[in-house]
Amino acid sequence: MEKTMDLTLKVWRQKSANSMGAFETYAVKDVSEGSSFLEMLDTLSEDLVEKGKEPVAFDHDCREGICGSCSMTINGIPHGPEKATTACQLHMRHFHDGQTITIEPWRAKPFPVIKDLVVDRSPLDRIIQSGGFITSRAGSAVDANAIPISKATADYAMDAAACIGCGACVAACPNASAMLFTGAKVSHMNSLPQGKVEKDRRTLAMVTTMDGEGFGGCTNIGECEAACPKSISLDMIAHLNRDYATAQVKNFFKPVA
Amino acid sequence: MNLDSKIPEGPLSEKWSSHKFNMKLVNPANRRKYSVIVVGSGLAGGAAAASLAEQGYNVSCFCYQDSPRRAHSIAAQGGINASKNYQNDGDSVHRLFYDTVKGGDYRAREANVYRLAEVSSDIIDQCVANGVPFAREYGGLLANRSFGGAQVSRTFYARGQTGQQLLLGAYSALSKQIGLGKVKMYNRHEMLDLVKVDGHAKGIIVRNMATGEVSRHASDAVVLATGGYGNVFFLSTNAQGCNVTAAYRAHKRGAGMANPCYTQIHPTCIPVHGDKQSKLTLMSESLRNDGRIWTPKNAEVAAMIRKGETDPNTVAEDDRDYFLERKYPSFGNLAPRDISSRAAKEACDEGRGIASTGLGVFLDFRDAIKRDGKNTIKERYGNLFDMYQCITGDNPYETPMMIFPAVHYTMGGLWVDYNLESTIPGMFVGGEANFSDHGANRLGASALMQGLSDGYFILPYTVGNYLGEQGVAAAGKVTTEHPAFAEVEANVKARIDKFLTIGGTESPRSFHKRLGHIIWEQCGMARSKEGLEGAIKDLQALRKEFWTNLRVVGDADGINPELERAGRVADFIEFGELMCRDALMREESCGGHFRVEHQTEDGEALRDDENFAFAGVWEYKGDDVAPLLHKESLIYENVKLATRSYK
Known part of the structure; x- marks a missing residue:
């Protein structure tokens, strides 16, 4: 039989974007240590429904750490205490009987709360929409092996592309900066030969959008990398800074469009 | 119900190219006069929305997640097949076609599968071009691995996150079109019904899950790419939000549902x-x-x-x-x-x-x-x-x-013809939501291939052909002011009110668990006549109980996970019954469908090609009326039906 635990939860409850929120305290009992953090929240929800109360709203979908939906700060850390783990993949064996756990939404100005733990992360989509793509109309591609790409380059691009767009980096940053998110996409696309054509345009457009959405600047604190469930490296920010500087210089002499 | 599969004439290898030539074209200047709704933003939906917008159509795309990048295609791990033969190990379009038909236990339509194998190479080219970081060898060429059901190495992969990388590729193409204003993206919107005008699909009714607002959307064609129905089992590898509602609502509006009993474990x-x-x-x-x-x-x-x-x-x-x-x-x-x-x-x-x-x-x-x-x-x-x-x-x-x-995956789904058009004219279905390519069992690394094939290379042609056939005078003629929209919208609202006012004692999740238990036990890995008949009765009783004892807390004015689940479970219960009926009808074992009455002496599946070489397509007849079965015969001209042996 699996071990179980009783917990005290302090959960952020907020009816809507415009209403005031507050912490509510709940007790949950008999949580099995093999269940995931979100399954523990499911148990709380069922208890609340049983009492005719509204369950806690939170974003979640795949529950296997890849869709990037889940977005909650657990005991002050986005996605909780386990390194390189999303909240949905965080298992209760990392907590102990009698523990008090505080759960709140991403706290960042560009991510307004919609309800309880649910926030609006559409600014991240808009950063991608402004330049996070490599133009290739369906039907226009050359043979996939026509451009050999070194394994090192492909691996680097994959490291960058592993970002799941959850926004933990923004939530962890005292400046609410989205540099790790943006840097990862820029590094992924700018490092591949097929992405080089739009490199300067992409970099400038994405940074402009990022700033316009109200994300703060990067001051090299490193909280983002520590909180990232996919361990995206700070090097991606360095890569972005490098490409941004180059693009700006080029743009100064000859606008890149 | 008209089940004309519209398979083009001519030899297998020339069908798709001659079909493309015979299609109606829409002049580039006229494309902007048409609008297309795409429901779902996974590989099929995302790629279709992006490609249709690239062609110049006005696209509206809907997803229930907070971003199109989160569709469940993202969770596919292993890889995507293509008949590139980069490994020089004897692969070819014909071999991929053959493996897929055989893997599907000879219950898929030959012409569709051949086309899938044919465009598979283009998919890899397309994905590499839009930046998918597939695994590479030291020489810089693409790496491959082998996968279940195949004896060649034809699977392309990006570590263990191939689905993620392919989806992000489609998402980036879609994002570009959103940024250009050619796609209007509706996040956190769930399709709750389909609107038909004069028999043609002309729009949908959706609920904004963040605000609770129910709204009407009209278009000249509708594409459903809403994924599979694995969550009818409650426990599955699907994401929590995956559901059958859009497909099942369309079924109730007249779309044939094919082979729902083909589920993959x-x-x-x-x-x-x-x-x-x-x-x-x-x-x-x-x-x-x-x-x-x-x-x-x-x-x-x-x-x-x-x-x-x-x-x-x-x-x-x-x-x-x-x-x-x-x-x-x-x-x-x-x-x-x-x-x-x-x-x-x-x-x-x-x-x-x-x-x-x-x-x-x-x-x-x-x-x-x-x-x-x-x-x-x-x-x-x-x-x-x-x-x-x-x-x-x-x-x-x-x-x-x-x-x-x-x-894990559901091979059954809405019936579509060669054009991926359902029995409702103007409603197309792509990806896992349709029934077309995998027969009774899907091979590994074939789902991603099918989703992208439908989205990038088939729907953009066939939807255009439909719009061309309707003529430019018809573009944008039907608006949300048409009385059909008001009627369907009223139904949707009444149903939401009903959920909130039943006032019973049992939660949607509890009903969902009970449903899943029945389906897993009786319509899971092994099925029997007796078990299925019992399950149908149990599901009817469960449905009654659901509508009298459901409890949904909260209101309809914003995010309400209980209300969302209630709607999905209501449809899953009815759909589960259809699944059991289909499994009961199919007196043979094939692929993922195993009837204990039909097995060989050493326990292998026993197919009955004489009586069951058909797609079983169900027509909705009413809530308490048995659905009507139609059959599309599967004719094999290029593959010889044989007992599938992997010994």
């Missing part, structure tokens, strides 16, 4: 741990390239392992039953999914299962690590091993993984 999932579990996690099938599947030969040894009294590593070689290698020597651990899953179930039925529940078998990397070294295995599967350890707390480098089959 994936052999390599992490076993169930308890009754609070919300989902099952898949371990990529690619693990079967190097892992060996076994249980103890002796039930007593298995019992000791279950109790934790015996370390599996100490079980001697002679006491292990590598049952797939024993039963299927030529395919071994790479036998197709349906066969591997059933073999695991049999071992557990004999009391030889492991894991605390007895519902598990080992997937052991001991020999692979000995042969290739830990680093090589880590390079290949590192992230999967980490994921396994994260969930179970066990280290698979040291102790064998435990796996058990779980519901």
